[in-house]
Amino acid sequence: MINKKQSIAILNSTAPFASTNGKDALDLALIFGSYEQNTSLFFQGDGVYQLVKKQSPDKISTKDYLKTFAAFEFYDIKHIYVCAASLDQRALSDDFHIDNVTVLTTSEFSKELHARKIILRF
Amino acid sequence: MILTYLGEKIGTDKQGYLLDFKQWNEELADLIAQNDQFELTSAHWEVIHFVRSFYLQYNTSPAIRALTKAMKAEFGEEKASSRYLYRLFPEGPAKQATKYAGLPKPARCI
Amino acid sequence: MTILHLIRSSAFSSNDLKQCISNIEHYDNVVLLDDGCYNINHPLMKQLQDKSSMINLYIVKDHAQARAVNFDDISKEVLNSITMTELVALTFSNDSVVTWQ
The missing domain is CATH 1.10.10.370 (DsrC protein, C-terminal domain)
Structure with a gap:
């Protein structure tokens, strides 16, 4: 059950490396996690590119913040949602670089988002 | 701050954190701890x-x-x-x- | 749980409006402001208007007029023009606010 009062959604809508949006979203998620806030991550639009396997940010001299996603369990981030339509549009499979990701239809995705008290979009 | 280790200069920030984590080894860790007068068990x-x-x-x-x-x-x-x-x-x-x-x-x- | 959706960018140059539309539920409120006013003439506007029976759709009048965006052709039952003061009131009457920009 989601505690609506305090639940936080972090909505990722941008691809990982050209902007700092993804890294900023991650930093915020880890801070909320450290303070035991009920935080869920949402990936939609180009945000789904953050979950693609076998990326090599070192080739473009960028820090690999995606590696940190695997540590979410230690920050109590249990809910990670991805929009299926966004994957389809980009010809991506549901084979991600982290486990425990839930793929939702567009309408399920929207309903989960509406269940959160605070929504922060990156 | 600069640490000297085996005649080599190792860069750290003001608080003594290594600038390059790849330079680390256990002896260097001991050296950093000694500078803080801290004993590692x-x-x-x-x-x-x-x-x-x-x-x-x-x-x-x-x-x-x-x-x-x-x-x-x-x-x-x-x-x-x-x-x-x-x-x-x-x-x-x-x-x-x-x-x-x-x-x-x-x-x-x- | 209602969301106040703030559309601040033009769908002619970004995907924000499209993503917003996929996250609209019954009773939500949607406001066009800043460059979001240009969406009046975007094909996606039809999808928003189709939802007008389940949502409230607004445009910030000053922002539209500043850009010479004309919305007189759209019925007031579909699109309401508001002031910034009324926008502030909307932020209090919804459960959460998402800015799409």
């Missing part, structure tokens, strides 16, 4: 190695809460309390252990 080393492997795996220095959770998964309940870790590292486990593990100071420093 085997219990300290266990945490230092753990924090370092956490960083190498996840590319981030763990804050205290994540550190205790991850240690619980590895070593079990008794070593996974923040009380145990604060006894070992009175200035803050995340802050101090990362320093001797040659890692950047955690940005989220709790």
Whole structure:
């Protein structure tokens, strides 16, 4: 059950490396996690590119913040949602670089988002 | 700040954290601890190695809460309390252990 | 749980409006402001208007007029023009606010 009062959604809508949006979203998620806030991550639009396997940010001299996603369990981030339509549009499979990701239809995705008290979009 | 180790100059920031985590080894860790007049026991080393492997795996220095959770998964309940870790590292486990593990100071420093 | 959706960018140059539309539920409120006013003439506007029976759709009048965006052709039952003061009131009457920009 989601505690609506305090639940936080972090909505990722941008691809990982050209902007700092993804890294900023991650930093915020880890801070909320450290303070035991009920935080869920949402990936939609180009945000789904953050979950693609076998990326090599070192080739473009960028820090690999995606590696940190695997540590979410230690920050109590249990809910990670991805929009299926966004994957389809980009010809991506549901084979991600982290486990425990839930793929939702567009309408399920929207309903989960509406269940959160605070929504922060990156 | 510059440390001299085996005739080589090793760069650190103002608080003594290594600038390049790849330069780290156990002797260097001892040297950094000596500068702080801090003695490293085997219990300290266990945490230092753990924090370092956490960083190498996840590319981030763990804050205290994540550190205790991850240690619980590895070593079990008794070593996974923040009380145990604060006894070992009175200035803050995340802050101090990362320093001797040659890692950047955690940005989220709790 | 209602969301106040703030559309601040033009769909001619970004995907924000499209993403917003996929996250609209019954009773939500949608406001066009800043460059979001240009969306009046975007094909996606039809999808928003189709939802007008389940949502409230607004445009910030000053922002539209500043850009010479004309919305007179759209019925007031579909699109309401509001002031910034009324926008502030909307932020209090919804459970959460998302800015799409």
